[in-house]
Amino acid sequence: MKVLIAPDSFKGSTDALSVAQAIEKGILKVSPETDTVILPMADGGEGTMINLVQATEGHVVDVQSVDPLNRAIKSKYGITGDGKTAIIELATSSGIDLLKDDELNPMITTTYGTGLLIKDALAQGIKDFIICLGGSATNDAGVGLLQALGYQFLDENGLPLELGGQYINRLATIDERKVMPEVKDANFEIACDVTNPFIGANGASYIFGAQKGATKEMIKSLDNGLEHFANIVEKQKSMSIHYIEGAGAAGGTAGGMLAFLNAELKRGIELVVDFVKFRDLLKQEQIDLIITGEGKIDGQTAGGKVISGICQLAKENDIPTIALGGSVEGELSELYTQGLTAAFSITNGPMNLNDAMTNSAYLIERQAEQVFRTLIRNIK
Structure with missing residues (x-):
């Protein structure tokens, strides 16, 4: 199985590369043989x-x-x-x-x-x-x-x-x-x-x-x-x-x-997608799953954020897409229409914002592990 890990940063806490590496660690805990491709992403804004x-x-x-x-x-x-x-x-x-x-x-x-x-x-x-x-x-x-x-x-x-x-x-x-x-x-x-x-x-x-x-x-x-x-x-x-x-x-x-x-x-x-040749990567690498993410996932995410752009390209190539967020709020129907399979918050219980941001890499890794355990079980 080949997984493309292509998140944005979790602004204020974790840069995109560190987010991707945390997701990768979570995946490899479950399935060390999984082939992972890391590609930090951005939407043209801060970061x-x-x-x-x-x-x-x-x-x-x-x-x-x-x-x-x-x-x-x-x-x-x-x-x-x-x-x-x-x-x-x-x-x-x-x-x-x-x-x-x-x-x-x-x-x-x-x-x-x-x-x-x-x-x-x-x-x-x-x-x-x-x-x-x-x-x-x-x-x-x-x-x-x-x-x-x-x-x-x-x-x-x-x-x-x-x-x-x-x-x-x-x-x-x-x-x-x-x-x-x-x-x-x-x-x-x-x-x-x-x-x-x-x-x-x-x-x-x-x-x-x-x-x-x-x-x-x-x-x-x-x-x-x-x-x-x-x-x-x-x-x-x-x-x-x-x-x-x-x-x-x-x-x-x-x-x-x-x-x-x-x-x-x-x-x-669109600029970032073209620059990193994202479309070519999807075709050449034969990606089976995409895991993306950013600090907050809500109704506005569908309006041109990283997750939105990735979901639309993934849908064109019939690739399921999972998103991790510091928080997941509100109505996500437009993201699902764009191609999102599911979204998960990295927090697992009550905690203040400072704690969530301070421990974001660990929380991302742990949630990625849990998501991938579910996927591997269903695949098997």
């Missing part, structure tokens, strides 16, 4: 970088960067095992979790730090990028990111714009003469699970501005700034980013990248 680094036996690069307020910080990005692709999570340098509540202000926050990570990878010869946009503290249309790569955003006096969303209204022209030459040969896949356009009532500023610290007055100003930016882009590059689905991700960073880089938006789970 995608480390999960893909682990899945490809890559490494993490530590680099000096800046936070959303342009303060010096230590940051990091991943490079895949073949040395060809950099995985960058915007949240590591431009994320909302890097700021205190009273520091949140999308008028002045910047994506410049994320641009420094891209710049470092380009300087190392990397040409392919996966950029995960979740968790931003910014609303600067990705201008900061692009400034770090050499793009000059100039006002009517020919002076460079200061960092932050509030200055975009002053944009008059964009000078690309000092852009890093490596940029033109680089390709960017953007993990983007939101469908919001760049501007308007459903755009970046109005939908996400408040959670980043913007008042109603700020939101209106920020949206006006993004519209002005989009108008300049359309005039200078003959490309309209105003209402592209997903262009509003990360305060318009997706739109800015689409306008100036060789970039493509993809749903997070």
